[in-house]
Amino acid sequence: MKLRKAAAVSAAVLALAATATACGSDDKNDSGSSSSGGGKIKVGIKYDQPGLGLKQPDGSFAGFDVDVATYVAKELGYKPDQIEFIETKSADRENAISRGDVKFIAATYSINDERKQKVDFAGPYLLAHQDLLVKKDSDITKGTDLNGKKLCSVTGSTSAQNVQKTIAPKASLKQYSGYSECIAALQSGAVDAVTTDDSILAGFAAQDKYKGQFKLAGLKLSNENYGIGLKKGDAELEKKINAALTKMVSDGAWKTAVEKNFGTNYKYEQAPKIGVIVK
Numbered sequence: 589m590k591l592r593k594a595a596a597v598s599a600a601v602l603a604l605a606a607t608a609t610a611c612g613s614d615d616k617n618d619s620g621s622s623s624s625g626g627g628k629i630k631v632g633i634k635y636d637q638p639g640l641g642l643k644q645p646d647g648s649f650a651g652f653d654v655d656v657a658t659y660v661a662k663e664l665g666y667k668p669d670q671i672e673f674i675e676t677k678s679a680d681r682e683n684a685i686s687r688g689d690v691k692f693i694a695a696t697y698s699i700n701d702e703r704k705q706k707v708d709f710a711g712p713y714l715l716a717h718q719d720l721l722v723k724k725d726s727d728i729t730k731g732t733d734l735n736g737k738k739l740c741s742v743t744g745s746t747s748a749q750n751v752q753k754t755i756a757p758k759a760s761l762k763q764y765s766g767y768s769e770c771i772a773a774l775q776s777g778a779v780d781a782v783t784t785d786d787s788i789l790a791g792f793a794a795q796d797k798y799k800g801q802f803k804l805a806g807l808k809l810s811n812e813n814y815g816i817g818l819k820k821g822d823a824e825l826e827k828k829i830n831a832a833l834t835k836m837v838s839d840g841a842w843k844t845a846v847e848k849n850f851g852t853n854y855k856y857e858q859a860p861k862i863g864v865i866v867k
Contacts, residue, residue, distance in 0.1 A: 629666050631657045632676035632684050632693035636768045639791025639849045649673050655845040657694040663832035679744030682706045693817040709815030710829035715857040716785040718747050718809040721802050731755035737780040740770035747784045750810050785812045790854045811866045830862045
């Protein structure tokens with residue numbers, strides 16, 4: 589009787605172990621190194637940047653950064669429905685990575701020395717330039733025209749700092765948590781100009797609700813090398829993402845994504861070389 593009971597217990601233990609092993613084989617880690625299965629990867633993007641990272645009314649996401657992130661995730665082994673896009677505002681990007689909220693971030697994330705102290709970057713995958721968005725009838729044509737004017741940018745962005753330090757120290761700065769708030773302030777006349785990357789500004793200006801109201805000043809106030817941010821020291825993931833970005837350029841998907849999201853009026857730079865930062 590005791591022998592039969594012991595045998596039954598042993599069989600149950602073996603069955604549980606087999607079940608756990610089978611379940612484990614379907615899991616996928618965040619670097620995509622495991623085979624198939626229902627794992628997910630969390631990716632940081634912007635939610636309010638037309639042409640780059642925009643959450644649409646139906647809950648889907650669109651934009652160049654979204655396309656880049658989706659391509660990279662695919663090369664890491666994830667299907668589109670396994671990607672969970674997490675909103676990462678400019679001021680919280682480093683924290684989101686260090687907390688482990690996301691595996692990587694593709695969110696108009698310019699590579700600079702200060703940020704590289706806290707996170708690592710793959711890329712760059714796009715070279716943008718800081719510019720100004722102004723009303724169509726504005727007399728602002730150069731950076732120094734901002735002295736005495738009201739300038740808007742986003743908290744945590746380097747754009748406003750660049751203007752105040754080197755171009756227009758007498759500009760009055762207003763900062764919001766998102767660019768959509770800056771654009772609304774420009775439309776209402778609360779500010780005279782919005783500054784950030786030309787890629788971001790072009791996306792807003794092309795929206796139907798703003799079409800014809802604004803113009804880009806056409807200034808190249810800085811070079812912005814967009815990189816994919818990831819946890820510091822994760823050399824393996826950085827290598828995999830760089831390989832994915834290189835493939836995206838070589839197979840034509842990069843150019844297709846640029847032209848689809850920014851339109852023919854945006855004068856984009858050619859795809860930058862991996863690891864080469866344009867100063």
